[in-house]
Amino acid sequence: MKINYASRMERLRLKMLESGTDLVAVGPTSHLSWLTGLDPHGDERPVLLLITQNHAEFLMPALNADSVRQHTDLPFATWKDADGPHGALNQILTRLAVPASPKLALDEMMRSDFSFLLLDKLPGATHSFMQDMIGALRMVKEPGEYAALKESHRVNDIALTRAFDSLYEGITEEQVADGIANTYVEHGARVEFINVAFGANGAFPHHHTGQTQLKRDMAVQIDCGCRHMGYPADNTRCGWFGEPSDHYRNIFAIVEKAVAAGLAAAKPGVTSGEVDKAARDVITAAGYGETLAARVGHGLGLDLHEKPDIVSNSDVVLEEGNVFSIEPGIYLLGQFGVRLEEIVILRKNGPEVFSDLGREMIVRN
Structure with a gap:
């Protein structure tokens, strides 16, 4: 670059x-x-x-x-x-x-x-x-930075896809994380971070990947990022091992609606607080606002977390070329968590998503 x-x-x-x-x-x-x-x-x-x-x-x-x-x-x-x-x-x-x-x-x-x-x-x-x-x-990102971020997310998409495809009963969070790390190395990238959370562990937004084993009818949340060409990726996808419960399907649908609202609100000239509010309001209206204590997003560039923050009290006006996450979630202690995350670059007419991986629920048996 x-x-x-x-x-x-x-x-x-x-x-x-x-x-x-x-x-x-x-x-x-x-x-x-x-x-x-x-x-x-x-x-x-x-x-x-x-x-x-x-x-x-x-x-x-x-x-x-x-x-x-x-x-x-x-x-x-x-x-x-x-x-x-x-x-x-x-x-x-x-x-x-x-x-x-x-x-x-x-x-x-x-x-x-x-x-x-x-x-x-x-x-x-x-x-x-x-x-x-x-x-x-x-x-405000330059074209070379965009290209590096896009390539990093391409590798991350491959790693996330393989991770969900590797699930079987008894596999541990750490084993899934090891597979993600190996995929990064295979594609010339290195680990920035890997967070694999099974079941109730997904209710901790910053869960530390451990020895929890995957069981039938358990939620799976994977938040991970590689660093490639000097720039990081960051993406969270969620799914279920077995047959998803109606409760999980309902929570998942609310979070997906919140992501879509955040994406629709993100345009040059609006504040980052308005983007946070658009996503947060969906979760609040569904009765789960108290579970979303964190900001809805963060900037990303040379650092995994940089400005602009997508947070409710921000009056920072977004510009074309800004790169940030939209990642609302619902975290239910003792049950599971659902967070869906996209990293976007703001274009003249709205956000361009870096990941090519769909946000639909990933179900494996």
């Missing part, structure tokens, strides 16, 4: 100009990977990329400098363990000519001690986080 990192830096500087931001500080996080393509070794040694309108420079441990230097032309101020980072950071700030009371945007994902190291040098700074800087840029 070819990425124009220089263009991303230009777009960041335009955001800085529009918001009056003097300095952006990025740590060794996915924000840095998105902006520069770099993934320097992250440990307790401070790594910072400091950016102004006219200059960008790394604070870089000497231990890692030669390795990272192969992948970027950006200048480094290196520091050795015996000296500490303070002198090198002072040199960068002098070269950047940062004003005495700068408006600073900090990488919210980096270590807090990295942030305090910088803030201690800028006692007059006002600071915010990356939501309106790199975060805002990452929310």
